[in-house]
Amino acid sequence: MLLEVRDLHVEFRTRDGVAKAVNGVTYGVDEGETLAVLGESGSGKSVTAQAVMGILDTPPGRVTGGEVVFQGRDLLTLKEEERRRIRGAEMAMIFQDALSALNPVLTVGDQLAEMFTVHRGMSRKDARAKAVELMDRVRIPAARERVRQYPHQFSGGMRQRIMIAMAIALEPALIIADEPTTALDVTVQAQVMELLAELQREYRM
Secondary structure, three states: OOEEEEEEEEEEEEOOEEEEEEEEEEEEEOOOOOOOOOOOOOOOHHHHHHHHHOOOOOOOEEEEEEEEEEOOEEHHHOOHHHHHHHEOOOEEEEOOOHHHHOOOOOOHHHHHHHHHHHHOOOOHHHHHHHHHHHHHHOOOOOHHHHOOOOHHHOOHHHHHHHHHHHHHOOOOOEEEEOOOOOOOOHHHHHHHHHHHHHHHHHHHO
């Protein structure tokens, strides 16, 4: 099994008291499998994803119990430096609000290229070439020209494709998509979901 979440508990401590956001969530994901976590707004889906990724805002949030076993390692027992190495390289996340997740003062090319300079030690030139390649892969038109543009110069659907490109950049074993089509219209939602399914089929081959 690729990922096992066992009896996960997350709470937020505020001035008004303790809010228990996740109470005993358990699930498993095999290699090549797609798992959909369903629930109404506020039920803890995003908090669970953040806890698995190790990006929970602490404080006020904290994991109070359970295990997150990824490729045989309990991520909750690792030091932050080790978890940082895993994020992006071995597991990645596609956020629901791409505009907030992307850095507004850096071009999308720089943000994509950083994945390769930091994790793969590539030169800036080679990393920029990989950024263009990724943008082509997620079907962003005129990628070679648009790689120099900033997030606000892209439509919502194109920004979400940039987020997908960042997630698949280092070919992680696990990708968590946190409601990646929430802010998009129905047609673009379908395009993004189709793209994700296509990329998953590529990984399986």
